[in-house]
Amino acid sequence: MMTMIDALDRKILVELETDARQSFRDIAKKLKVSIATVINRTRVMEKAGIIKGYSARLDSEKLGYDIVAIIEIVVSKGKLLEVEEKIAKMPQVHQVYDITGQTDAIIIAKFPDRKELSQFVKSLLSMPYVERTNTHVVLTAIKEDLRLFV
DSSP states (O other), rough: OOOOOOOOHHHHHHHHHHTTTOOOHHHHHHHTSOOOHHHHHHHHHHTTTOOOOOOOOOOTTTTOOOOOEEEEEEEOOOOHHHHHHHHHHHHHHEEEOOSSSSSEEEEEEEESSOOOOOHHHHHHTSSEEEEEEEEESOOOOOOOOOOEEE
């Protein structure tokens, strides 16, 4: 079920993505609407699953995760979903995508050092049905922002 949002909902989402810690009062003031309007619309979007939760944006490099890897995987025998679900549970993994093209999936993961990256890739290759991987190490992150509306 797709829930439609209007321009005001989108503006509320922009404010929440920019700073989810700001008060409903502050959002209402910026958008020139009542606090009740902001509260009610936010609750509706939470209930509809548009807003899944609230979290802090962390600087992974400052936390010691200097290596970002983009790993392509090829999976055999129709076991892609099974393999992806197992990989998605690994703590280093931030995104897992089914993709089109010569590989079946892309994994984006972060590591504190080459040793941990190497161990991770070897663990992928030892998984049943993983035929091969192709690992790319990010040299420079030009933009790294998963927010939708900002």
